[in-house]
Amino acid sequence: MSALFLCLGFFLAASIRAHAQTPEHAKTNPMAAPDVQRGQALFQQSCSLCHGVGATGGAGPNLLQSGLLLNRKYFGDELSLVIQGGRPDRGMPAFPMLSADNISDIVAFLYARVEVTSSESSSSADSALKHLLTGNAAAGKRYFYGEGKCATCHSPAGDLAGIAKKYPSDELQAMFLYPRDNKVTATVLLPSGEKIKGTLLHHDAFYVAIRDEDGWYRSWPLQDVKVQVADPLSEHEELLHSYKNKDVHDVFSYLETLK
Amino acid sequence: MSFRTLKRLSSAGAAGLLVLASAGCLLAQNSGVKNSIPSVSDSWPTFNGDTSGRRYSTLTQIDKDNVKSLKLAWAYQTHDVMLKSTPLEIDGILYFTVPDHVWALDAKTGEKVWEFRRISHGDHLGQRGVAFYKGRIYFGTADAHLICLDARNGKQIWDVEIADVKLGYYISVAPLVVKGQIVLGTSGDSSDVPHFIEALNWETGKVIWRTDTLPKPGTPAAKTWPNDRVMSRGGAPAWITGTYDPELNLIYWGTGNPHPVLAGVVRPGDNLYTCAILALNPDTGAIVWYFQPSPHDTHDWDAVETPVLFDANFNGNPRKLLAQASRNGYFFVLDRTTGEHLLTSQFVPTNWAKGVDAAGRPVPDPAMDPQPDGALVEGSEGGGTNWMSPSWDPETGLFYVNASNGYTLWYLELGPHNLPLNHEGGYSVHLLDKSVLLALDYRTGKVAWERKEGKGMNFSGILTTAGHLLFTGDSSGNLLALDPSNGDVLWHTRLGGPMDPAPITYQLDGTQYVVAGVDGVMYAWSLSGSL
Numbered sequence: 001m002s003a004l005f006l007c008l009g010f011f012l013a014a015s016i017r018a019h020a021q022t023p024e025h026a027k028t029n030p031m032a033a034p035d036v037q038r039g040q041a042l043f044q045q046s047c048s049l050c051h052g053v054g055a056t057g058g059a060g061p062n063l064l065q066s067g068l069l070l071n072r073k074y075f076g077d078e079l080s081l082v083i084q085g086g087r088p089d090r091g092m093p094a095f096p097m098l099s100a101d102n103i104s105d106i107v108a109f110l111y112a113r114v115e116v117t118s119s120e121s122s123s124s125a126d127s128a129l130k131h132l133l134t135g136n137a138a139a140g141k142r143y144f145y146g147e148g149k150c151a152t153c154h155s156p157a158g159d160l161a162g163i164a165k166k167y168p169s170d171e172l173q174a175m176f177l178y179p180r181d182n183k184v185t186a187t188v189l190l191p192s193g194e195k196i197k198g199t200l201l202h203h204d205a206f207y208v209a210i211r212d213e214d215g216w217y218r219s220w221p222l223q224d225v226k227v228q229v230a231d232p233l234s235e236h237e238e239l240l241h242s243y244k245n246k247d248v249h250d251v252f253s254y255l256e257t258l259k
Numbered sequence: 260m261s262f263r264t265l266k267r268l269s270s271a272g273a274a275g276l277l278v279l280a281s282a283g284c285l286l287a288q289n290s291g292v293k294n295s296i297p298s299v300s301d302s303w304p305t306f307n308g309d310t311s312g313r314r315y316s317t318l319t320q321i322d323k324d325n326v327k328s329l330k331l332a333w334a335y336q337t338h339d340v341m342l343k344s345t346p347l348e349i350d351g352i353l354y355f356t357v358p359d360h361v362w363a364l365d366a367k368t369g370e371k372v373w374e375f376r377r378i379s380h381g382d383h384l385g386q387r388g389v390a391f392y393k394g395r396i397y398f399g400t401a402d403a404h405l406i407c408l409d410a411r412n413g414k415q416i417w418d419v420e421i422a423d424v425k426l427g428y429y430i431s432v433a434p435l436v437v438k439g440q441i442v443l444g445t446s447g448d449s450s451d452v453p454h455f456i457e458a459l460n461w462e463t464g465k466v467i468w469r470t471d472t473l474p475k476p477g478t479p480a481a482k483t484w485p486n487d488r489v490m491s492r493g494g495a496p497a498w499i500t501g502t503y504d505p506e507l508n509l510i511y512w513g514t515g516n517p518h519p520v521l522a523g524v525v526r527p528g529d530n531l532y533t534c535a536i537l538a539l540n541p542d543t544g545a546i547v548w549y550f551q552p553s554p555h556d557t558h559d560w561d562a563v564e565t566p567v568l569f570d571a572n573f574n575g576n577p578r579k580l581l582a583q584a585s586r587n588g589y590f591f592v593l594d595r596t597t598g599e600h601l602l603t604s605q606f607v608p609t610n611w612a613k614g615v616d617a618a619g620r621p622v623p624d625p626a627m628d629p630q631p632d633g634a635l636v637e638g639s640e641g642g643g644t645n646w647m648s649p650s651w652d653p654e655t656g657l658f659y660v661n662a663s664n665g666y667t668l669w670y671l672e673l674g675p676h677n678l679p680l681n682h683e684g685g686y687s688v689h690l691l692d693k694s695v696l697l698a699l700d701y702r703t704g705k706v707a708w709e710r711k712e713g714k715g716m717n718f719s720g721i722l723t724t725a726g727h728l729l730f731t732g733d734s735s736g737n738l739l740a741l742d743p744s745n746g747d748v749l750w751h752t753r754l755g756g757p758m759d760p761a762p763i764t765y766q767l768d769g770t771q772y773v774v775a776g777v778d779g780v781m782y783a784w785s786l787s788g789s790l
Binding site: 056061062064065066067068078082117131132133134135170173174177178202203204205206237240241243245248249 | 424425426427428447449450451452491492626630631632633634635637666668670674678680681682688690691712713733735736737748751
């Protein structure tokens with residue numbers, strides 16, 4: 001019984017959300033533009049036999065993957081010329097019966113198709129999350145406090161509070177595996193015995209450079225000093241070696257609960 | 260080889276720690292087997308110096324004892340984009356490129372002799388250099404043309420279209436001259452198109468033969484695709500210049516990934532001849548044999564890295580060998596006469612494959628294919644290595660490669676009807692990359708010595724010389740001269756930018772020069788410094 005209520009509640013919420021989004025969605029739908037609609041009709045008459053109703057290919061190539069369409073900034077109007085003159089060497093006939101306006105409509109339709117399919121691919125945050133959220137949050141929590149030893153440095157109530165709200169879901173997945181921002185620190189021991197701490201800026205086989213605690217850049221040849229490096233991400237690197245893909249998805253699902 | 264679109268920039272900042280591994284290796288001494296393809300000496304007339312791909316020069320004026328006295332001889336400021344081409348040196352003139360641009364310099368002074376500029380629309384990712392034959396320069400362009408120039412003055416002699424740029428083709432390779440033919444292949448990984456390798460007449464630019472890098476419909480190789488239509492989506496571009504054995508009369512050329520790039524689910528099968536090493540007859544273009552390092556690739560593991568040719572003992576017998584450190588993280592040794600497989604080994608840790616089959620090919624692990632929720636795979640996003648040229652030194656018997664370790668998330672994106680929405684069919688997010696210079700024993704694939712460079716990428720190529728030297732760049736902006744037997748640093752200088760191409764060497768009027776392109780500047784070093 002309670003499960004049924006939950007289901008009903010879910011459907012209700014889903015339908016309200018869908019409703020609320022509808023008008024905005026229609027407004028930005030590139031397929032709704034008048035020239036695109038005209039172009040779609042013309043495309044069905046003249047082009048779909050070879051290129052498929054959605055321009056995704058048939059006997060002829062998938063136009064949505066054509067360099068001509070995808071690299072619009074390079075090719076500009078070239079697409080119109082191809083539609084008009086055909087590609088006789090590749091078996092595509094010319095279409096002299098199509099007016100310049102007709103061709104412009106077909107071009108608008110094709111660009112709209114590219115836009116729609118690429119926005120489907122990058123999709124909304126919700127849809128991205130749907131694909132990514134395949135793990136078990138409870139197992140992820142166990143990993144966080146157990147095997148992963150994440151709680152040694154992190155806490156859901158502290159630095160990770162609201163983490164799922166701070167980052168888009170696909171970014172969060174990469175972020176928890178190996179964070180982007182990293183401040184490696186170094187302690188440089190001078191021959192005098194003086195120790196200088198700072199943010200590590202450069203460390204190769206020959207010299208070390210840091211920004212010291214007063215904000216000044218300083219560098220030394222390696223033969224003159226001893227260097228101790230502390231990389232806060234070394235634990236993350238160790239974990240990369242040991243994660244199974246299930247752990248990755250479980251931990252991610254757990255982090256997504258930290259709204 | 261689209262170096263995968265990085266959805267996340269690498270963590271900037273401090274370079275990592277350098278660890279020089281102990282070099283207690285037994286050198287794979289090449290006990291007196293003479294290389295049937297001679298090594299380059301005074302000049303540098305082809306992309307790889309000679310046609311073997313070894314990038315080993317017999318010059319000895321600069322050697323391991325005096326290299327510490329190397330001085331800057333000259334520098335030439337191109338005021339252009341980053342140099343990615345290997346220069347040629349012929350009769351005192353250097354020829355090198357960036358997309359849309361060729362320069363000729365005095366190889367002793369760096370003085371400009373001429374420049375050729377031709378603005379084109381198309382992919383400007385990289386231009387690897389020109390070919391020279393009978394006083395002419397051959398230059399491939401971003402709009403997939405081949406231009407023939409008069410080497411004396413840079414005047415254009417002809418311009419032929421190799422492929423239609425509108426479909427996403429361009430030319431990145433330096434052409435290879437074989438029997439008076441200009442051999443090149445097409446590049447491009449932005450649309451679903453088939454690729455090819457072809458030979459042109461040096462005088463006229465007319466096509467002599469053209470070999471599609473996908474099988475002909477109906478042939479047994481075509482059965483490695485679900486059907487001809489899926490196969491026609493193409494792939495197998497020819498990004499990097501091949502090698503040539505005149506005695507065996509064979510050209511060796513690597514091919515790139517299948518399409519769609521990451522969505523292998525729509526193209527079950529090995530997908531020949533993508534991610535393969537092809538042995539071609541230079542007279543007809545016929546494929547004599549092939550070996551496929553990455554069957555059914557789903558990680559953009561182009562097998563285009565230079566197929567390096569050398570003669571050496573293998574299991575006690577002298578053999579004509581071909582070795583490739585492939586982008587998929589595996590090192591392969593083949594008999595280059597027949598294509599017989601001799602050795603497969605991992606040169607960087609990676610887990611996209613679950614083993615190696617009887618033919619020596621890694622077997623993909625479907626769990627490590629790109630997934631809708633992401634697959635964490637050990638291995639750098641750009642592969643175990645990439646376009647950077649390797650080297651093989653006959654004195655040490657070691658194969659040198661700038662390699663990369665790391666971790667990457669691979670995503671599959673399918674649309675309605677489970678079809679890929681675009682040419683990629685997914686995306687990748689790189690997490691961590693660490694570069695390492697490796698010296699591999701060709702007999703075992705084992706690492707003889709390594710030079711770890713910490714976090715970051717290194718795209719420098721490698722040069723070895725009979726002066727017992729190895730020249731390369733590191734990921735921290737240094738040019739290094741190393742002892743090729745153990746990796747010890749003998750000399751270094753700070754370059755002020757990344758060195759993307761490989762260094763070269765030549766000797767003119769009694770002076771040996773080492774030349775390297777760094778960012779937009781061409782530098783030359785010699786023992787005496789400037790003239």
